[in-house]
Amino acid sequence: MSFIEENEEGKDLRKPFLHTGSWYRMGSRQSSMLSSSAQVIRDSSVSVVVCVLIVALGPIQFGFTSGYSSPTQTAIISDLGLSLSEFSIFGSLSNVGSMVGAIASGQISEYIGRKGSLMIASIPNIIGWLAISFAKDSSFLYMGRLLEGFGVGIISYTVPVYIAEISPQNMRGSLGSANQLSVTIGILVVYVLGLFVHWRVLAILGILPCTILIPGLFFIPESPRWLAKMGMMEDFEASLQVLRGFDTDISIEVNEIKRSVASPGRRATMRFSDLKQRKYWFPLMIGIGLLVLQQLSGINGVFYYSNTIFTAAGLSSSNIAAVGLGAIQVIATGVTAWLMDKAGRRLLLIVSSSGMTVSLLIVAVSFYLKDTISEDSRYYSLMGILSVVGLVVHPYLCKIAMVITFSLGLGAIPWIIMSEVLPVNIKSLAGSIATMANWITSWVITMTANLLLSWSSGGTFTIYMVVSAFTLVFVTLWVPETKGRTLEEIQWSFR
Structure with a gap:
């Protein structure tokens, strides 16, 4: 078949696309309107x-x-x-x-x-x-x-x-x-x-x-x-x-x-005042809230502290350890992609935030134990084994657990839900706000991680743990399941 197909009058039946990347429908002849890629x-x-x-x-x-x-x-x-x-x-x-x-x-x-x-x-x-x-x-x-x-x-x-x-x-x-x-x-x-x-x-x-x-x-x-x-x-x-x-x-x-x-209009303009309408409050809260909580979970702070944790775990090459951790993150995210339309967004978010909460709690407790044992040697004989496990073995294992549990839900799903719940007529403005909120929170976490860790390692991971626990509550109470529903069904449900 030639690239340009003509009818008996010699007129082109198909308009190649550049801007829209599409073809015009031509009734019963539509199935023949194919470019080489189509x-x-x-x-x-x-x-x-x-x-x-x-x-x-x-x-x-x-x-x-x-x-x-x-x-x-x-x-x-x-x-x-x-x-x-x-x-x-x-x-x-x-x-x-x-x-x-x-x-x-x-x-x-x-x-x-x-x-x-x-x-x-x-x-x-x-x-x-x-x-x-x-x-x-x-x-x-x-x-x-x-x-x-x-x-x-x-x-x-x-x-x-x-x-x-x-x-x-x-x-x-x-x-x-x-x-x-x-x-x-x-x-x-x-x-x-x-x-x-x-x-x-x-x-x-x-x-x-x-x-x-x-x-x-x-x-x-x-x-x-x-x-x-x-x-x-x-x-x-x-x-x-x-x-x-x-x-x-x-x-x-x-x-x-x-x-x-x-x-519909080619240049319909949304203003911030339009977002004040009551029908938009709930999808806005979900879209922005999940993207902010994703960063407040402290995952960037955890990565910022990688070298110290790797050293505590007895690993001499932090770069190689980072490669291994990156590979684990890819695998875990791939598993999430496979589960997404089977288990659903909401269940994966609950599992993810629960796993993050438990992992961060263990890390926080380990740092508190380290401070206690170093200050009072009377507990060394009683807690020696616990300190070895807590300070050498499990920081790296818990970091792996955090990466896996983060990747199972909080890594990917907030972006998916943001794109699903925001109505098409406010998506450009509301989506920009949600994305900007995510980046601002990421910057704040990255900039404050070192200060917080110098103040108290255990306290820092306790803060992150509390936020992860709140994320679990947020998801359980307010985030709807969007699996198997069209975007239009999701958006109509908020009305």
Whole structure:
């Protein structure tokens, strides 16, 4: 079949896409309207999975950025003559850039689409990595890190929203978990490469995910729900048909999406005052609350304290230990993706927050025991075995337990639920606020971890434990189960 198919009058029956990434429906001839890529991607699940695999390059970039400072710290400080505080600024600037990117992400994805916003996010990431790779002093390092963070802030909002909006209801949980799974893969990749390559070469390798992502976006459809919201109804139906398969009847889903889009318009603008409506309070509380509690659980603080815990566990190479931990995180997140549409979001969140609470409690108690035993030797003979187990063996094991339990729920599910519960007409503004709240909380935890740990290690992990226990209560009382429900059913339930 030729690339351009014509009817008997010689008119083109198909309009190739660039912006929308879709084809127009042409009645009974629709099944013949295929580009070369669509000929291969015919099954609904295959089509959606291919789209997810392409946009997953964004979260891989996210993970690569997050993990870059860990294996490169010693080499960068030595080569550029930086102080520890200057390198700490370099590491934290990605969070600052991500806050700015998060603020802009909703409006960018609203005006130019999910695909367009990912293209926009790729450009500062590429420039940022090049600036770091050629840096001669701290100024280029800082500029590059800020640019990377800005791109990551957009990616962290856009990818989970795009995946949720294109996925069938019975696959949305598993496919949505691909976002967090890709982040952990990016972290693991940078840890492994950091063992073998120079930090400048590692920065050059950092441009690969986005340089592959940009051309890949031209071969996938735009989000049908965004197209419907913008009033592009022909494009919306064509995009949905490509995603669901050309032999699938999409009429019911089309009608549901049309009903859910209130007053469709190409440039409908949301204001903060619109979020004050009572019907939005509950989804806003759930979406923002879970993303904030995800960071308040202290997982970044735990990672910040990794080297000390590894040393206490008797491990001489913290870099190798970090690689092992990264591999465990990837495996645990993969298990979560498999369980998501079987066990459900709510159950996994309860298991995850419960496991985090128990793990943090054990770590907190171990530090309190350490202080007690060191101060009063009378208890040494009675608690010697307990102290050995508590201070040498279990910190590393509990860290593994924390990573596993975090990955089973709190790592991936808050992003999925945020993209599911926020109504489409407020998603751009509310999603930006939720994403920004997540990044601000992450920055606060990272910046305060060292101060808290110097004040009291046991007290620090007690605080994190209390937050995890509150997360368990929050999930049990307020978070609904969204498994097996369409986005429209979820959003209508809040009304």
